[in-house]
Amino acid sequence: xxxxxxxxxxxxxxxxxxxxxxxxxxxxxxxxxxxxxxxxxxxxxxxxxxxxxxxxxxxxxxxxxxxxxxxxxxxxxxxxxxxxxxxxxxxxxxxxxxxxxxxxxxxxxxxxxxxxxxxxxxxxxxxxxxxxxxxxxxxxxxxxxxxxxxxxxxxxxxxxxxxxxxxxxxxxxxxxxxxxxxxxxxxxxxxxxxxxxxxxxxxxxxxxxxxxxxxxxxxxxxxxxxxxxxxxxxxxxxxxxxxxxxxxxxxxxxxxxxxxxxxxxxxxxxxxxxxxxxxxxxxxxxxxxxxxxxxxxxxxxxxxxxxxxxxxxxxxxxxxxxxxxxxxxxxxxxxxxxxxxxxxxxxxxxxxxxxxxxxxxxxxxxxxxxxxxxxxxxxxxxxxxxxxxxxxxxxxxxxxxxxxxxxxxxxxxxxx
Amino acid sequence: xxxxxxxxxxxxxxxxxxxxxxxxxxxxxxxxxxxxxxxxxxxxxxxxxxxxxxxxxxxxxxxxxxxxxxxxxxxxxxxxxxxxxxxxxxxxxxxxxxxxxxxxxxxxxxxxxxxxxxxxxxxxxxxxxxxxxxxxxxxxxxxxxxxxxxxxxxxxxxxxxxxxxxxxxxxxxxxxxxxxxxxxxxxxxxxxxxxxxxxxxxxxxxxxxxxxxxxxxxxxxxxxxxxxxxxxxxxxxxxxxxxxxxxxxxxxxxxxxxxxxxxxxxxxxxxxxxxxxxxxxxxxxxxxxxxxxxxxxx
Numbered sequence: 001x002x003x004x005x006x007x008x009x010x011x012x013x014x015x016x017x018x019x020x021x022x023x024x025x026x027x028x029x030x031x032x033x034x035x036x037x038x039x040x041x042x043x044x045x046x047x048x049x050x051x052x053x054x055x056x057x058x059x060x061x062x063x064x065x066x067x068x069x070x071x072x073x074x075x076x077x078x079x080x081x082x083x084x085x086x087x088x089x090x091x092x093x094x095x096x097x098x099x100x101x102x103x104x105x106x107x108x109x110x111x112x113x114x115x116x117x118x119x120x121x122x123x124x125x126x127x128x129x130x131x132x133x134x135x136x137x138x139x140x141x142x143x144x145x146x147x148x149x150x151x152x153x154x155x156x157x158x159x160x161x162x163x164x165x166x167x168x169x170x171x172x173x174x175x176x177x178x179x180x181x182x183x184x185x186x187x188x189x190x191x192x193x194x195x196x197x198x199x200x201x202x203x204x205x206x207x208x209x210x211x212x213x214x215x216x217x218x219x220x221x222x223x224x225x226x227x228x229x230x231x232x233x234x235x236x237x238x239x240x241x242x243x244x245x246x247x248x249x250x251x252x253x254x255x256x257x258x259x260x261x262x263x264x265x266x267x268x269x270x271x272x273x274x275x276x277x278x279x280x281x282x283x284x285x286x287x288x289x290x291x292x293x294x295x296x297x298x299x300x301x302x303x304x305x306x307x308x309x310x311x312x313x314x315x316x317x318x319x320x321x322x323x324x325x326x327x328x329x330x331x332x333x334x335x336x337x338x339x340x341x342x343x344x345x346x347x348x349x350x351x352x353x354x355x356x357x358x359x360x361x362x363x364x365x366x367x368x369x370x371x372x373x374x375x376x377x378x379x380x381x382x383x384x385x386x387x388x389x390x391x392x393x394x395x396x397x398x399x400x401x402x403x404x405x406x407x408x409x410x411x412x413x414x415x416x
Numbered sequence: 417x418x419x420x421x422x423x424x425x426x427x428x429x430x431x432x433x434x435x436x437x438x439x440x441x442x443x444x445x446x447x448x449x450x451x452x453x454x455x456x457x458x459x460x461x462x463x464x465x466x467x468x469x470x471x472x473x474x475x476x477x478x479x480x481x482x483x484x485x486x487x488x489x490x491x492x493x494x495x496x497x498x499x500x501x502x503x504x505x506x507x508x509x510x511x512x513x514x515x516x517x518x519x520x521x522x523x524x525x526x527x528x529x530x531x532x533x534x535x536x537x538x539x540x541x542x543x544x545x546x547x548x549x550x551x552x553x554x555x556x557x558x559x560x561x562x563x564x565x566x567x568x569x570x571x572x573x574x575x576x577x578x579x580x581x582x583x584x585x586x587x588x589x590x591x592x593x594x595x596x597x598x599x600x601x602x603x604x605x606x607x608x609x610x611x612x613x614x615x616x617x618x619x620x621x622x623x624x625x626x627x628x629x630x631x632x633x634x635x636x637x638x639x640x641x642x643x644x645x646x647x648x649x650x651x652x653x654x655x656x657x658x659x660x661x662x663x664x665x666x667x668x669x670x671x672x673x674x675x676x677x678x679x680x681x682x683x684x685x686x687x688x689x690x691x692x693x694x695x696x697x698x699x700x701x702x703x704x705x706x707x708x709x710x711x712x713x714x
Binding site for chain 1: 491578579580582583585586587588589594
């Protein structure tokens with residue numbers, strides 16, 4: 001069995017007699033994204049601060065790669081701690097320093113790199129997070145969202161092995177939220193760090209999470225993959241997750257997954273025998289788009305796809321929801337396979353005409369060099385029967401997916 | 417927070433504890449056996465207070481030791497230089513002003529006193545000795561404590577309350593090394609220099625009133641200054657200013673650094689209270705240590 005990277009064993013923490021963490025047992029594994037959720041005041045930030053060493057447990061032990069922290073020598077603990085970066089909930093930017101100085105600060109203080117190299121690395125992170133125009137500003141001159149991105153740039157500048165994100169997307173608009181989450185997943189893949197994140201941005205955060213830890217009543221209510229969390233049937237936790245999910249996906253305006261399930265159940269309930277149903281699973285390769293166009297353009301493609309699908313298919317009685325980071329499932333009631341195919345075909349033409357200019361503009365802004373990118377949108381159109389679960393429909397849709405629309409951002413350069 | 421918890425458990429911080437043990441007093445009723453039951457309460461209070469004070473002094477000593485050894489780590493020169501500029505160079509104007517008027521007042525007062533004894537020629541000696549031995553180091557230290565010490569406490573306190581100190585720790589930077597050590601080093605460098613400045617300007621101030629205004633002989637004044645001041649006086653003043661520099665910077669940084677653990681306020685109030693405590697404690701300790709150092713030097 002894999003040894004957890006970080007393990008909490010019977011950890012209890014009290015503040016002024018109030019127990020915040022009560023005999024907690026949990027594991028965080030290497031190279032995964034672990035998301036911690038829970039109501040306010042359930043000790044999520046306290047838990048992260050224990051990992052960082054900012055707080056020490058009153059009872060119990062924390063283990064790093066199987067070794068108890070309290071038995072480590074100072075040098076050994078310091079070596080572990082240097083691998084960890086922390087993104088504070090309130091950003092904790094050094095307010096007497098500019099954005100550039102804030103981002104470059106950890107490199108200046110902890111490395112022997114040259115001044116030019118430090119500035120180059122800091123500027124790279126600043127550019128990645130689209131903060132170039134704020135480089136000479138002080139934190140108090142920035143919006144809350146920009147401050148959050150500066151804090152994120154500072155946390156990632158040292159290429160840490162473990163990054164603890166305390167509500168990284170709070171205060172951001174839906175596009176920026178997805179950008180930040182895309183960035184986290186992108187950097188996680190690129191640099192291979194382990195991410196531990198506190199976030200309430202359901203469903204987006206679950207699309208990128210390998211494991212979920214739900215803190216409940218001072219303890220761990222659930223620990224494992226998100227899909228299993230939904231099957232727990234613990235009423236309080238279930239209600240909490242639904243309340244976070246809401247009825248609408250903030251990024252695309254589509255139905256939330258829960259609302260989609262309700263629509264689907266209602267449709268089946270009202271079904272008449274011999275009624276035909278079909279579905280289409282649309283998808284874009286968000287990771288490839290991110291690499292090619294940057295976070296903003298990648299999220300814009302997804303947003304445009306969702307908005308178009310919503311507008312186009314709602315008018316004919318269809319309903320859609322995002323079921324993974326970059327997949328949208330649409331159900332067409334009362335349409336057979338052939339009719340659904342025709343609908344998707346006509347949708348793809350409208351998509352090409354409507355979205356391409358927008359994407360071109362963003363791509364042009366992000367790609368100063370004369371480069372050209374192709375964006376492929378795929379769809380798998382299938383006929384469904386009332387016995388099919390949503391998961392089965394998605395599986396079938398994936399198997400049938402083919403390119404339905406290509407957008408070429410012709411900027412006059414070479415095709416990538 | 418853990419430190420807060422631990423602090424709360426210290427006997428000195430358990431305000432209710434003596435009353436709880438006293439039984440009826442807990443409900444606001446005096447103990448039945450009268451004053452005899454108040455003695456334990458009294459001694460518990462004194463004992464708790466003494467433990468708290470001794471504990472704080474111990475904590476300050478450890479804090480100073482950790483900060484002092486970190487002065488000699490790498491990457492400190494830039495920070496120390498900028499702190500010398502802030503604590504030293506930026507305080508020079510106020511030190512010059514205070515030094516000038518202190519010298520001028522001394523010139524006036526001593527002139528009229530010495531005239532009564534027919535020894536106005538000793539004006540230069542009296543002014544220079546009192547400035548170099550006592551007034552220079554003490555007044556300079558008090559002025560810098562008010563100007564730079566309060567700023568140190570407030571700045572570090574705000575860094576603490578906005579989690580910037582925690583952020584330093586998470587970035588692998590020792591907050592004591594980055595924030596406290598340069599300030600202590602800069603104070604130890606700046607205090608003697610500013611004291612020398614103060615002494616010099618004070619002697620000139622005495623010259624302005626004693627010689628220019630009241631007509632004492634200029635040659636006599638400067639001859640007396642030169643002949644009465646020995647290396648031992650200058651060395652004494654120098655040692656005092658070193659001690660004051662260490663005390664003021666350590667107290668002010670300590671108050672700011674641990675402002676989140678204060679019992680008398682949280683948030684912005686704790687920063688305000690820490691700043692007040694920093695200046696008051698610094699001034700008191702300057703005078704106490706002045707006596708101690710003087711008695712060793714004599």
